[in-house]
Amino acid sequence: MRSKILTFMVSFLLWMLLSFSPDWQHIVIGILVSFLVALSMGDMFTNEAHKWLNPRRYIWFLYCLVVFIWECLKSNIDVALRVLNPRLPINPGIVKVRTILKTETALTFLANFITLTPGTLSVDVDKENSCLYIHWIDVKSQDVEEASKIIVSNFERILKEVFK
Amino acid sequence: MNETIALIFIIIGITFDLFGCIGLIRLPDVYNRLQASTKCVTLGTCGILLGVLIRFGFTAAGAKALLCIIFLLLTSPVAAHALARGAHKSGIKLWEKSVCDKYEEDK
Amino acid sequence: MKFLRWLLGFVTLSALIIFIFAFLPVNTPTKLMLYLLICFLLSLYRILRGPTAADRSVATDIVGILIIGFCAILAVYTKKDWYIDIAIAWALQSFIGTLALAKFLEGRNFDE
Numbered sequence: 001m002r003s004k005i006l007t008f009m010v011s012f013l014l015w016m017l018l019s020f021s022p023d024w025q026h027i028v029i030g031i032l033v034s035f036l037v038a039l040s041m042g043d044m045f046t047n048e049a050h051k052w053l054n055p056r057r058y059i060w061f062l063y064c065l066v067v068f069i070w071e072c073l074k075s076n077i078d079v080a081l082r083v084l085n086p087r088l089p090i091n092p093g094i095v096k097v098r099t100i101l102k103t104e105t106a107l108t109f110l111a112n113f114i115t116l117t118p119g120t121l122s123v124d125v126d127k128e129n130s131c132l133y134i135h136w137i138d139v140k141s142q143d144v145e146e147a148s149k150i151i152v153s154n155f156e157r158i159l160k161e162v163f164k
Numbered sequence: 165m166n167e168t169i170a171l172i173f174i175i176i177g178i179t180f181d182l183f184g185c186i187g188l189i190r191l192p193d194v195y196n197r198l199q200a201s202t203k204c205v206t207l208g209t210c211g212i213l214l215g216v217l218i219r220f221g222f223t224a225a226g227a228k229a230l231l232c233i234i235f236l237l238l239t240s241p242v243a244a245h246a247l248a249r250g251a252h253k254s255g256i257k258l259w260e261k262s263v264c265d266k267y268e269e270d271k
Numbered sequence: 272m273k274f275l276r277w278l279l280g281f282v283t284l285s286a287l288i289i290f291i292f293a294f295l296p297v298n299t300p301t302k303l304m305l306y307l308l309i310c311f312l313l314s315l316y317r318i319l320r321g322p323t324a325a326d327r328s329v330a331t332d333i334v335g336i337l338i339i340g341f342c343a344i345l346a347v348y349t350k351k352d353w354y355i356d357i358a359i360a361w362a363l364q365s366f367i368g369t370l371a372l373a374k375f376l377e378g379r380n381f382d383e
Contacts, residue, residue, distance in 0.1 A: 017231055076180060090192075092258065092261075094195075111245060121202070135198075135248065178310075182309065189313055197326065205337065228359060235363075243369040247332065247372070247376070250328075253376070253377045254325065254377065
């Protein structure tokens with residue numbers, strides 16, 4: 001039930017942002033459509049609706065966003081320099097890292113963050129052992145622990161707080 | 165004034181798009197190409213859309229551009245992940261000078 | 272040999288960019304679109320040339336993302352905001368198309 005109410009609110013907000021006019025006709029149609037969406041597939045949206053009321057998570061999420069944008073800029077400049085270099089200084093390989101995150105949402109976000117940060121691209125996720133296989137454009141270490149320390153530990157710390 | 169800032173953002177975005185496409189040409193195998201092109205082209209297109217947001221302010225078009233940025237940042241890593249996994253599953257080897265392939269060993 | 276090829280590409284690309292910037296008698300949005308057109312041509316080269324199916328899928332995905340930028344530039348300079356609607360719809364369908372291509376790549380040798 002909580003998940004359905006949450007779905008209704010999110011889809012109504014999305015509708016208002018897309019139509020962007022406080023006309024009564026738009027609002028009535030928006031309420032109708034969001035109600036239909038929430039009724040038909042509201043149960044799939046989230047399992048832990050009570051977690052959405054915790055304000056600490058949103059503050060951590062904003063901090064996470066700032067870190068993410070900074071890393072994204074760094075990664076783009078890094079890749080651009082590698083591509084423009086005449087000697088093409090790459091040293092690629094697929095390494096395996098271990099993470100302490102368990103839930104599916106957190107793992108999805110971690111994989112997305114890894115893909116957009118310097119020189120790494122997530123290839124596959126092993127949910128049982130919570131391992132990730134990562135394609136690294138410049139392999140610094142083939143060891144599991146050391147690679148985990150370099151790649152994921154920075155984000156893990158933040159995402160653990162967000163999805164606690 | 166707004167137009168000048170928007171133009172600067174659009175030019176930065178197009179520059180990163182160009183770098184991504186050069187990476188698509190120069191790098192040796194599928195995974196490296198995915199790295200360069202996904203990162204650079206996503207950020208470049210986000211830069212162009214940020215230019216739209218600055219040009220129009222927070223009006224109907226600006227709000228839509230913001231939604232488009234969020235959507236792009238959420239979906240393009242997922243698409244890259246799916247393509248990399250599909251390529252590995254369909255048996256495409258890594259570049260011959262690659263260092264290691266732990267995924268192949270663990271399968 | 273490798274350095275010679277790099278030099279050839281670098282000189283060609285920078286000559287093209289400087290030519291469009293300084294000598295072509297068109298207005299600013301057309302110049303921006305011509306720069307994006309160079310990106311399209313590079314991706315099309317990869318689609319034509321790519322040795323495997325995965326390379327072609329990657330290049331198709333990149334073309335899909337570049338079209339969003341094209342729509343955004345059109346929206347800025349024609350001041351019609353429905354171009355952004357087209358961009359959002361294109362982003363959605365390009366994402367779904369890429370996922371379908373990835374599934375196709377993955378399932379091709381399930382029978383092994």
